[in-house]
Amino acid sequence: MQGNRFMRDDEYLGLDGLALAGLLRSGDVSSSELMAIAIGLARTRGAALNAIRYERYDESQALADDWRPRGAFGGIPFLLKDSGLASLRFPSSNGSRLFADARAAQDATLIGRFDQLGFIPFARTTVPELCMAPTTEAVQNGGATLNPWDRTRSPGGSSGGAAAAVAAGIVPIAHGSDGGGSIRIPAACCGLFGLKPTRGLVxxxxxxxxxxxxxxxxxxLSRTVRDSAAAMDGIGGWEDGSPYAAPTGAGTYLNAITERPSRRMRVxxxxxxxxxxxxxxECLAAVEKAAALCRALGHEVIDASPPPLDYRAFVQAHITVLATNIVLASNARLKVLGRAFQDGDLEPxxxxxxxxGQTLGAGDYAAAIQQFHTVGRVMQGALSGADLVLTPTLxxxxxxLGWLQMSGTLQSFRERVATYANFLAVINASxxxxxxxxxxxxxxGLPVGIQLIGRFGRDDxxxxxxxxxxxxxxxxxxRPAFDAARPAIAA
Known part of the structure; x- marks a missing residue:
């Protein structure tokens, strides 16, 4: 179904998801037209950045051709992260040769919520192996995913393909996930807004x-805060049987961001x-800029320091939990494949x-979880009497590219990560x-991000x-200048 006018690529590239949804509601454009533009950009920009996997272009175009508008986003193109999020339409590899072309028996709850919001997925985005790196350089992807601002640098990870795709304008908003900074790292690398929600909200x-x-x-991950707010209104909320429940307010996140705070915040x-x-x-300068803006907006800004925390013990607990999950996921996959673990199944x-992971016992895992809970109490306590914490993101x-490849041991690799993403994984624990x-x-023109940390349940x-x-x-x-043949930065 064609809209009332033809949309040019440059128009599409300049609009966020809610703006596109507004054009859909007015009948000025159609989901079919938007999907055709997005697929065209994925074939060119996505391919140049090595950001797209498991393309379902023809099938998705047919869906968009017959789409009936619904939800806050009406029916705009969307991308799912290759993180193993269960989808009947899209296989997944989790960035790993061992998990290549894995199929799900049913859709995840989140897939249904994306659908009701008016998102039409047409492919997945690249990730590092098992989503366990702050860069996206998996062997399974045939090479590194590139940062559209500077193709000698990483777009971050593990939602690196998603960030590269949004920054390149292929879609205005895309699915991501965060287990140690995997939304915030690529958002920082690619100049995007990226929220890690409160545990249990999604x-x-x-x-x-x-x-x-x-x-x-x-x-x-999105180009505007309002797109993320509208998305969180649609995907957030209790699911029967969930082990966690996040506090939720009476209003919507979209309304919250359009209203001024009822009082000045303490930052x-x-x-x-x-x-x-x-x-x-450069990262400290970005923090100073943000602090000055907060003051100018009337908020109380207080110089402080991170709370006393045994960071090394936390990093070790993180490694323990990752190792046990590598074993859990790999053994489940090997059972499906009907074979034993082989050399080359996973990166070094x-x-x-x-x-x-095979050497760890139940006591090791329980102690690691206890360490996470300790970190959670310390981090939440650090906000006593305050609303937000402002830090560098990275x-x-x-x-x-190359500095954070999965070489060496898990221990040495994760210790490198801990220096790069120092402010991030502790918030996953809390x-x-x-x-x-x-x-x-x-x-x-290279993006530099700052991180805002809130109190538990205060995503608003x-x-x-x-x-x-x-x-x-x-x-x-x-926006990055896009020339497939040129790796230079452009503001």
Missing amino acids: PMGPIKGEGWGGLACDGV LVWRTAFENMPVAA AMADGYRV TQLPAE GQPAANVPLDCTPS QVMQMAAELEEAAPWIGR
């Missing part, structure tokens, strides 16, 4: 109850990393994790909401402050 069922001992959650600013790990000057760090600029806000960039306050910052210093007009 359902993981009906097949799973939790991921990685409660660390993992699903969400979206703590952390400039030092756990274990005093170094933080790049993950294969080492499989070996390590401790350095987007990593150069279950608090946190978001990357793409407030700044280097003179050459995180998004509210992010929306205020977006209004004060808009970023949607910053």
Whole structure:
């Protein structure tokens, strides 16, 4: 079904999801037309960035041709992360040769919620193996996924393909997930808004109850705060049988970001990393810019430091939980394949994790979960008397490709990750909401993000402050110049 006018690619690239939905409601464009544009961009930009997997272009175009508008987004193109989110339409590899072309027996609850929101998935986006890296360089993908701002650098991970696709304009919003920064890292690398919601807000069922001992959650990456707010209104909420439940307010997140806070917020600013790990000057400058904007908006900004925390013990607990989950997932897959583990099934760090995981006992796992709970109490306590914490998202600029590849042991690999994503995984342990806000960039145009951390269940306050910052210093007009033959940065 054709809209009342022809939409050009440059128009599509300049609009967020809710703006496209408005054109759908007015009849100016059709879902069919939007899908054709998105698929065209996926074939060119997506291919150049190595960001797209499991394309279902013809099938998805046919769905869009007959789509009946519904939900906040009407019927816009959408991408699912190749994270194993169960979908009858799309196989998944989880970025791994061992898991290649895995099929699900039923849709995840989240798939149904995406459908009711008016999202039409047409492919999956690339991830690192088992979604366990802050970069997207899986062997299964045939090479690295590239950052559209600078193709010598990583787009982040594990939602790296999703971030690259949104930054490149293929879709305005895409599915992501976060078990240690996997939404916030790529959002920071690619200049996007990315919210890790409160634990239990977004359902993981009906097949799973939790991921990685409660660390993992699903969400979206978007170019505007309002798109994420509208998405969270549709996908958030209790699912029968869930092991966790997040507090929810009476209103909607979309309404929350359009209303000014009823009082000024108290914002703590952390400039030092756990274990005093170094933080790049550009990342600290972005924090100073955000703090100044918060003050100018009338909020109380308080210099503070991260709470005392045995960060090394937390990193070790994280490694323990990842290793046990490598074994759990791999053995389940091997049972389906009817064979034993073989050399080459997993990349070196993950294969080492499989070996390590087999040596761990129930006591090791229980102690790791207890460590997560300790971190949760410390982190929530750190916000006593405050509403938000402002930190750098990453401790350095987007990593150069190759630095975070899954080489060596799981231990050495995760220790490198802990220096890069120092402020992030602790929030997965605490279950608090946190978001990357793409407030700044280097003179050459490379994105630099800041993180807002909220109190448990106060996703509304995180998004509210992010929306205020977006209004004060808009970023949607910053887009990477796209030339498939040229790897340079363009502002």
